[in-house]
Each structure stands twice: as structure tokens, then as C-alpha cells.
Amino acid sequence: MPAADIYSPEPNLLERKFAAYLARHGADDSTPEHPTAQRVQKIRRITRWSIGLSALAGILSGGIIGGAEIWMRYSLFDGMDDLGWRDTWPYWAGFYAFVGVISAIEIALLYALALGGIARITRHSGLALSQDGGHALFSHSLARAALEFPSPQVTIYGIDPYAYVANWKLTALNIAYKLKVGVSSFILRVFLRRVAARMAIRGMVPLFAGPLYAVWNAYIIGRIMSEAQMRTLGPFAVDTLMSEHFDTAQGLDATEKRVILHAAGEMLTRGRDAHPNQIYLISRLRHALDHREDISLDWDALRHHLPELDADGQARVLNLLTVSCVIGPGIHRHQLALLRSACADCGASLHADRVKKLRKALMRGEPVTRAAVSRARSPAAGISHAS
Known part of the structure; x- marks a missing residue:
């Protein structure tokens, strides 16, 4: 059975779409040699740009959400100091719905940045991502990296990679991965509004939103791009080992x-x-x-x-x-x-x-x-x- 089918036997729709995109926009032909220093520099530049753009998206998202909160607090509710929760909850419900929409747009943009950045990295590395043959493993593995999917719980040629991992740990890891990007980003926004707002910095929370979202986005994309680099450069190390030994x-x-x-x-x-x-x-x-x-x-x-x-x-x-x-x-x-x-x-x-x-x-x-x-x-x- 091909390695790609073993690694990802039942890819979902998103993984298939991402893998197909990478196969179309990656390198046309694989190069046996490790990427040159010039190509490695291009890969680093792409990584920095992806992280920078994700931080900019966080600043814009945080600015929009923070600005909306300031407008509600000081224009719509005139400071809100004398209003109870019964008077304000319909407006806050609408506000959080607005936060959810902005967050969804931002997360979609992060995925697009990750996907585009990984496609350019593979193109400069010379790693072919054909959907045919053994190279399909690369396209699916990089698609999962872009989506921040965990490695699948599969048996590799009779070997169980998780033989030393307790079942409860596998379950916890799967839940943690699902919370990484989407839910965690939204929870960050709720935390800033409901928890930090009760502290002494209550009035300054909207001002902190942009920088905090920028740091969070940069961290997420940085992790994705780092793993994508390993999954892109690692096969060349394998090829070198095989040719030498x-x-x-x-x-x-x-x-x-x-x-x-x-x-x-x-x-x-x-x-x-x-x-x-x-x-x-x-x-x-x-x-x-x-x-x-x-x-x-x-x-x-x-x-x-x-x-x-x-x-x-x-x-x-x-x-x-x-x-x-x-x-x-x-x-x-x-x-x-x-x-x-x-x-x-x-x-x-x-x-x-x-x-x-x-x-x-x-x-x-x-x-x-x-x-x-x-x-x-x-x-x-x-x-x-x-x-």
C-alpha cells in the first residue's frame, strides 16, 4: 500500500482540497539535491512574510473588535456605568456574534496565509507534491500541517507509532488540537472582554486587543510554518541518507x-x-x-x-x-x-x-x-x- 494511503487513509474534504491545491502550486519536478542556500533564504523570507501578515491580520481584527466595544460602551450606552445586565445583554449578544464573524474571517485568512506560504516554500525547495505515487504523502502531510491537524492514529506497515501512548493521552491530544486555532482564538477574545475587563485595566482592554491578537496569530502561523519547513526539508535528509548508505x-x-x-x-x-x-x-x-x-x-x-x-x-x-x-x-x-x-x-x-x-x-x-x-x-x- 502506498505511504500516502497509510498516512491518511480517509482524508476529509478540507485535507483533500488543501492537498490538491499544494500539488498544483508546488514544485513541478522533484530535485534530488538539498535546496541551495539561495533557495533556503527565499524559504525563510516567505516564512517571515507569512508571520508578519498574520500579525497584521490580528492587529486589524483586534482594532475592529476593540473599536466596536469602545463605540458601544461610550456612544450607545454612555459609559454603561448605571445599566444592569438585563438592559445590556441583547446588545452584548449582538457584539459577540459580531466578534464571532470577525474571528471566523480572520481564521480563514490565517489558513489561506498558511496554505499559500507552504505552497511557495515547497516550490522553492524543489519538493514535488504530485498526487500520484509516493509524493502524495508530502501533499497530504503539508495539508495537515496547514490545517494544524494532528498526525493520524494509524498503523505504519504493522508498526503502531502510539504503542507507548496511553489512550486517554491520545484523546486529550486530539481535543487540544481541535481547540488550537478556531476555538482558542475565540476564547481569547471572550477572556479579554469578560475576565480582563473586571481588572484595573478595564478601560484599556480594547486598546490591548490588537497587539495581543497579533502575537497570538504570529505564534500560530509560526508553529505551522516551522512544521511545514521540517516536512519540506526532512525528505531531502532521508534521500541523502538513502543515497549514502x-x-x-x-x-x-x-x-x-x-x-x-x-x-x-x-x-x-x-x-x-x-x-x-x-x-x-x-x-x-x-x-x-x-x-x-x-x-x-x-x-x-x-x-x-x-x-x-x-x-x-x-x-x-x-x-x-x-x-x-x-x-x-x-x-x-x-x-x-x-x-x-x-x-x-x-x-x-x-x-x-x-x-x-x-x-x-x-x-x-x-x-x-x-x-x-x-x-x-x-x-x-x-x-x-x-x-
């Missing part, structure tokens, strides 16, 4: 192939997220290793074969684990623990700070080369930086 993978013995697949699967579960970059990595590994079946994950049993591998084999596995660790939604402590134990099994030691720096370098648009990955651990007997 797995182009001739057909010559590997069955044991090493199993170690490689189980290492990638275990790193996926340690991240507690079905991240598209790691799904893409596992998909490419299955193809390179000619593995058609599902993976019955048992890393505890397979890790004991690590000391038996030769220097090149150990370097392959450790570099694979390192790249998989840095291309996900974040570096989880359990992923670092897995990488540290694998290094120890190979007689090496991990530098966690360098792994984190490697992720930051990827986010800055720097290529993830073999040399850069190898520097995340100290040389060991049999494993050199050149491996």
Missing part, C-alpha cells in the same frame, strides 16, 4: 536488514507520533531492502545483533537512527535513550547536544550529510567519522 542495500544479509527495519520502526514509536518524514523513511527502506511484509517490531531482540555487524553496518544503523531522530516533530527523550543505547552497543558514545544542533541545522536549511550525522557520536573502535 542504502543504494547498494541488496548485498546486505537478512539479519542486518531486519536490524535496520526494526531500528527505524522503534525510533518511530519512541517519538509517539506518526510523523510523515519517518513514514517516508520507513517506506524507502522497505523498498530498498525489498521487504514486502509488515514489520512485527521487536527491537529488544534485534539490538543484540548490533555488536556483530561490521563497521559499515554499525555506521548505517547509527546514522539511520540519528537521522530518524532529528526529522520528526521533536527530539523525544526516549528517542535519545534509544540512540544512546545503540551507540553503546556499538562501542560508541552519543553527544546529545550535537544531535539537537543537527536538528536545528536542518531547520535552518543545512544539508544533513554523513559527516554531520557521524559527528553526533564519538569515534569508536571500528567506527570512524568517515563511515
Whole structure:
């Protein structure tokens, strides 16, 4: 089954529309090389513009809502000091309906900014988003990033990415994601009016609305664009890893192939997220290793074969684990623990700070080369930086 169908087996209407838009407006043809420094600069510029425009939308929205409140308070109700709630509630009900309309327009604009910005980022990166073949994974994953949808709760080639996550936590995360943009933005507006208005700054609340909405919008779009950059640049790190280590993978013995697949699967579960970059990595590994079946994950049993591998084999596995660790939604402590134990099994030691720096370098648009990955651990007997 294609990786795209596994990642998003039942996309809703919005996801399909967003994915189709990105496929039409993204890069026409994929480029195998990591984006050049000039293209990375364009991507950063697009990100800054998207964040700036979202902040401007917040200022305008806050100004309109704050201005409407000032007009109601001092023109319609003449200060409202002597009016009870029975006299004013119909007007405030209308005001909150007005706030809801303005908020809905603003949220729609934020989604449009995110979608347009992501389309331009992928076009400059050279990542093809065709709806046909494996690249459909990219269009759907970026569509979900633009919509701030969580990663789907799916099984990846027999691997459950959420095997270590309690059911109640999954439910709570889903609710939190649904509250992120739309409901949370409206709650912010109600909070400013009903809670902050009771404080000493009551009369100044409308003046704070614009800057506060601007900061909130910038935070939301900043998160979206940051994740979009990771989902855009991460596949190039995967492609580099595959070309450096797995182009001739057909010559590997069955044991090493199993170690490689189980290492990638275990790193996926340690991240507690079905991240598209790691799904893409596992998909490419299955193809390179000619593995058609599902993976019955048992890393505890397979890790004991690590000391038996030769220097090149150990370097392959450790570099694979390192790249998989840095291309996900974040570096989880359990992923670092897995990488540290694998290094120890190979007689090496991990530098966690360098792994984190490697992720930051990827986010800055720097290529993830073999040399850069190898520097995340100290040389060991049999494993050199050149491996």
C-alpha cells in the first residue's frame, strides 16, 4: 500500500482540497539535491512574510473588535456605568456574534496565509507534491500541517507509532488540537472582554486587543510554518541518507536488514507520533531492502545483533537512527535513550547536544550529510567519522 494511503487513509474534504491545491502550486519536478542556500533564504523570507501578515491580520481584527466595544460602551450606552445586565445583554449578544464573524474571517485568512506560504516554500525547495505515487504523502502531510491537524492514529506497515501512548493521552491530544486555532482564538477574545475587563485595566482592554491578537496569530502561523519547513526539508535528509548508505542495500544479509527495519520502526514509536518524514523513511527502506511484509517490531531482540555487524553496518544503523531522530516533530527523550543505547552497543558514545544542533541545522536549511550525522557520536573502535 502506498505511504500516502497509510498516512491518511480517509482524508476529509478540507485535507483533500488543501492537498490538491499544494500539488498544483508546488514544485513541478522533484530535485534530488538539498535546496541551495539561495533557495533556503527565499524559504525563510516567505516564512517571515507569512508571520508578519498574520500579525497584521490580528492587529486589524483586534482594532475592529476593540473599536466596536469602545463605540458601544461610550456612544450607545454612555459609559454603561448605571445599566444592569438585563438592559445590556441583547446588545452584548449582538457584539459577540459580531466578534464571532470577525474571528471566523480572520481564521480563514490565517489558513489561506498558511496554505499559500507552504505552497511557495515547497516550490522553492524543489519538493514535488504530485498526487500520484509516493509524493502524495508530502501533499497530504503539508495539508495537515496547514490545517494544524494532528498526525493520524494509524498503523505504519504493522508498526503502531502510539504503542507507548496511553489512550486517554491520545484523546486529550486530539481535543487540544481541535481547540488550537478556531476555538482558542475565540476564547481569547471572550477572556479579554469578560475576565480582563473586571481588572484595573478595564478601560484599556480594547486598546490591548490588537497587539495581543497579533502575537497570538504570529505564534500560530509560526508553529505551522516551522512544521511545514521540517516536512519540506526532512525528505531531502532521508534521500541523502538513502543515497549514502542504502543504494547498494541488496548485498546486505537478512539479519542486518531486519536490524535496520526494526531500528527505524522503534525510533518511530519512541517519538509517539506518526510523523510523515519517518513514514517516508520507513517506506524507502522497505523498498530498498525489498521487504514486502509488515514489520512485527521487536527491537529488544534485534539490538543484540548490533555488536556483530561490521563497521559499515554499525555506521548505517547509527546514522539511520540519528537521522530518524532529528526529522520528526521533536527530539523525544526516549528517542535519545534509544540512540544512546545503540551507540553503546556499538562501542560508541552519543553527544546529545550535537544531535539537537543537527536538528536545528536542518531547520535552518543545512544539508544533513554523513559527516554531520557521524559527528553526533564519538569515534569508536571500528567506527570512524568517515563511515
